[in-house]
Amino acid sequence: xxxxxxxxxxxxxxxxxxxxxxxxxxxxxxxxxxxxxxxxxxxxxxxxxxxxxxxxxxxxxxxxxxxxxxxxxxxxxxxxxxxxxxxxxxxxxxxxxxxxxxxxxxxxxxxxxxxxxxxxxxxxxxxxxxxxxxxxxxxxxxxxxxxxxxxxxxxxxxxxxxxxxxxxxxxxxxxxxxxxxxxxxxxxxxxxxxxxxxxxxxxxxxxxxxxxxxxxxxxxxxxxxxxxxxx
Amino acid sequence: xxxxxxxxxxxxxxxxxxxxxxxxxxxxxxxxxxxxxxxxxxxxxxxxxxxxxxxxxxxxxxxxxxxxxxxxxxxxxxxxxxxxxxxxxxxxxxxxxxxxxxxxxxxxxxxxxxxxxxxxxxxxxxxxxxxxxxxxxxxxxxxxxxxxxxxxxxxxxxxxxxxxxxxxxxxxxxxxxxxxxxxxxxxxxxxxxxxxxxxxxxxxxxxxxxxxxxxxxxxxxxxxxxxxxxxxxxxxxxxxxxxxxxxxxxxxxxxxxxxxxxxxxxxxxxxxxxxxxxxxxxxxxxxxxxxxxxxxxxxxxxxxxxxxxxxxxxxxxxxxxxxxxxxxxxxxxxxxxxxxxxxxxxxxxxxxxxxxxxxxxxxxxxxxxxxxxxxxxxxxxxxxxxxxxxxxxxx
Numbered sequence: 001x002x003x004x005x006x007x008x009x010x011x012x013x014x015x016x017x018x019x020x021x022x023x024x025x026x027x028x029x030x031x032x033x034x035x036x037x038x039x040x041x042x043x044x045x046x047x048x049x050x051x052x053x054x055x056x057x058x059x060x061x062x063x064x065x066x067x068x069x070x071x072x073x074x075x076x077x078x079x080x081x082x083x084x085x086x087x088x089x090x091x092x093x094x095x096x097x098x099x100x101x102x103x104x105x106x107x108x109x110x111x112x113x114x115x116x117x118x119x120x121x122x123x124x125x126x127x128x129x130x131x132x133x134x135x136x137x138x139x140x141x142x143x144x145x146x147x148x149x150x151x152x153x154x155x156x157x158x159x160x161x162x163x164x165x166x167x168x169x170x171x172x173x174x175x176x177x178x179x180x181x182x183x184x185x186x187x188x189x190x191x192x193x194x195x196x197x198x199x200x201x202x203x204x205x206x207x208x209x210x211x212x213x214x215x216x217x218x219x220x221x222x223x224x225x226x227x228x229x230x231x
Numbered sequence: 232x233x234x235x236x237x238x239x240x241x242x243x244x245x246x247x248x249x250x251x252x253x254x255x256x257x258x259x260x261x262x263x264x265x266x267x268x269x270x271x272x273x274x275x276x277x278x279x280x281x282x283x284x285x286x287x288x289x290x291x292x293x294x295x296x297x298x299x300x301x302x303x304x305x306x307x308x309x310x311x312x313x314x315x316x317x318x319x320x321x322x323x324x325x326x327x328x329x330x331x332x333x334x335x336x337x338x339x340x341x342x343x344x345x346x347x348x349x350x351x352x353x354x355x356x357x358x359x360x361x362x363x364x365x366x367x368x369x370x371x372x373x374x375x376x377x378x379x380x381x382x383x384x385x386x387x388x389x390x391x392x393x394x395x396x397x398x399x400x401x402x403x404x405x406x407x408x409x410x411x412x413x414x415x416x417x418x419x420x421x422x423x424x425x426x427x428x429x430x431x432x433x434x435x436x437x438x439x440x441x442x443x444x445x446x447x448x449x450x451x452x453x454x455x456x457x458x459x460x461x462x463x464x465x466x467x468x469x470x471x472x473x474x475x476x477x478x479x480x481x482x483x484x485x486x487x488x489x490x491x492x493x494x495x496x497x498x499x500x501x502x503x504x505x506x507x508x509x510x511x512x513x514x515x516x517x518x519x520x521x522x523x524x525x526x527x528x529x530x531x532x533x534x535x536x537x538x539x540x541x542x543x544x545x546x547x548x549x550x551x552x553x554x555x556x557x558x559x560x561x562x563x564x565x566x567x568x569x570x571x572x573x574x575x576x577x578x579x580x581x582x583x584x585x586x587x588x589x590x591x592x593x594x595x596x597x598x599x600x601x602x603x604x605x606x607x608x609x610x611x612x613x614x615x616x617x618x619x620x621x622x623x624x625x626x
Contacts, residue, residue: 053622054619054622059530059617079535083529083532084532086530087531087532087533088532094622098523098527100528102252103248111241111528111531111533112531114237114238115238115533117234159531
């Protein structure tokens, strides 16, 4: 079943055990994210925004509650099933880019395509297209260490979009960049959202970064403290 | 979903290409593996060389007689009468001079080892022309054959190589008797090269053996004649003798150093455990250093199997490089190395270490054993690494 609701979280609870202490992050969180949304999640450290992003990305599981993605429940999938689900649906963009230092830009971008059935020629074509989109076609053969922070993050974006996922999850994507470069990256994300219809969820501390999103949710102690203004 | 093989090959390639970032740790594992393999190969090459030296001496169509239960030539006695009876046994080849039988004496003399300048036992064998001719590949390389009835002797090439005082033309004193070295012989590298040969009748006289011998060798028309000869010996109560083919006799003698191979495996296995500890450390460090990369790949959708196999292969590659290095070192240091040690008759056997392809395979096996176990547990950790590590805020 396909609906315009991409993510639907129902009564999600999440807690951690640290020693004898149980720390509750979420205690019955409900939220929905529509297809084509560009959502910024803000909040102080420890508010649960990264945990939420991890649960949306299928790298962390709720203690209880339900997580639905595009009409299918994902919180009960096995680790192997989640790997496949992530490969098919999610593109990750990390604060520190997380590029493979021994691979050049093109090889880094190609990684998600190794999980598909595309031929080497088709993979090369897709990599070129993705690198052109982030305006780094001329840097395809460069290693990450030969690129600036902004260029590395653009390679990471190319890697995130190369297999054409529905959703991009961004964890402080501009946290390691100067203002000017951060704006370039955010404009690129905005372009991917508006022109290519990618749904984007971005965790950030930076209100200026959040201003590029269509809407912003503020988390504090596991709850949304301000109502979604755009909803 | 793409092939698991493309995932695995990509991860393996990444791991191998990043080895340079962990150069010293990787090198430590390579060296540990190399040392284990080199030491194993040294022991195996020693056992192999010794065994081959003895086993290659024996012929299938020569029967050797020793006194019943004596096991080795040194403590055997055979009388002239017994030799005369043996000459009538079925299957014994005859030529124009009669039955081809070589009654021999085997006594021990002292020699000084070149390597340690210590005394060691050398066999002095008494034989005649027939006995000389019965040895496979026998050849006088320098000088000439001893003259029957004189105190002349010829020395095996191994003795010349490993012991002082046996050069051609030199006089050698054993007890009160002075011998002259008149020739050097080879027998294709086998155990006979670790002997001195002289006329059997002179030896009988000088060592007060009367007309007795210690062993007799008989040329059979084929190895199949052995059973008939054995039946002949068992049927005659005067012949309280054991008989077997010369090759079987030396094969049994060669076993006396087979413990060296077992010893080599024991030593190497203990060392391999030590190497394994170091290698485990290397691989755990590798996984720890690549934790973010592994987690990132897993976040992208790579399987945990690819992380597992990638780590195992990295360990196998390092251990295999070490194994190859150890094999090369062992080959350069030990292959063909001459040594002498105590053989079955309390005498020195001169032999050369020998590395064969079979031994290199055994070296490879222990290297891969180290690699597999060094990689297995860290690979397990890599496969179970939480994907969430990819999101940790560390550069």
